[in-house]
Amino acid sequence: xxxxxxxxxxxxxxxxxxxxxxxxxxxxxxxxxxxxxxxxxxxxxxxxxxxxxxxxxxxxxxxxxxxxxxxxxxxxxxxxxxxxxxxxxxxxxxxxxxxxxxxxxxxxxxxxxxxxxxxxxxxxxxxxxxxxxxxxxxxxxxxxxxxxxxxxxxxxxxxxxxxxxxxxxxxxxxxxxxxxxxxxxxxxxxxxxxxxxx
Numbered sequence: 001x002x003x004x005x006x007x008x009x010x011x012x013x014x015x016x017x018x019x020x021x022x023x024x025x026x027x028x029x030x031x032x033x034x035x036x037x038x039x040x041x042x043x044x045x046x047x048x049x050x051x052x053x054x055x056x057x058x059x060x061x062x063x064x065x066x067x068x069x070x071x072x073x074x075x076x077x078x079x080x081x082x083x084x085x086x087x088x089x090x091x092x093x094x095x096x097x098x099x100x101x102x103x104x105x106x107x108x109x110x111x112x113x114x115x116x117x118x119x120x121x122x123x124x125x126x127x128x129x130x131x132x133x134x135x136x137x138x139x140x141x142x143x144x145x146x147x148x149x150x151x152x153x154x155x156x157x158x159x160x161x162x163x164x165x166x167x168x169x170x171x172x173x174x175x176x177x178x179x180x181x182x183x184x185x186x187x188x189x190x191x192x193x194x195x196x197x198x
Contacts, residue, residue, distance in 0.1 A: 034176075048176065
């Protein structure tokens with residue numbers, strides 16, 4: 001069977017599937033994180049002084065979690081590590097990292113590789129299969145369900161590590177970035193707080 005016929009059959013099957021099922025609802029837009037310096041914290045809320053000086057009181061979900069994020073040496077990236085990287089496209093299967101994060105062991109947060117809003121940019125979250133030194137920096141093969149992407153990490157890209165922490169790491173004076181989500185009641189609450197260390 002020719003490639004052209006295969007593509008035509010695939011398109012027909014997709015069209016038939018689309019006719020047989022109602023269109024899926026578009027995913028809810030991701031809310032921006034709440035960032036700033038903590039001025040007060042309790043079990044169910046955190047108050048943050050934003051960069052513009054405004055105080056933001058953010059309610060928290062009952063199960064909110066905490067991570068410490070700080071710069072680490074790229075030598076910490078090894079086969080088996082789970083990473084997330086925004087990368088500019090070199091071609092369909094490779095990219096040049098513009099930021100790289102190392103997640104805690106066992107994480108599968110956001111696993112996959114998908115286009116970002118910025119033109120010619122991809123977000124790749126997956127498990128490092130191989131690591132080697134190349135002419136343009138460290139080179140990683142990052143695997144995820146359904147694919148693998150070759151990532152070049154230039155020497156000037158900062159690597160950020162993330163480790164779980166207790167809630168008492170969130171205290172007045174620390175800088176945080178809080179992921180948020182809107183509940184069924186319409187209230188935006190913090191779900192995960194990253195304490196940012198330099």
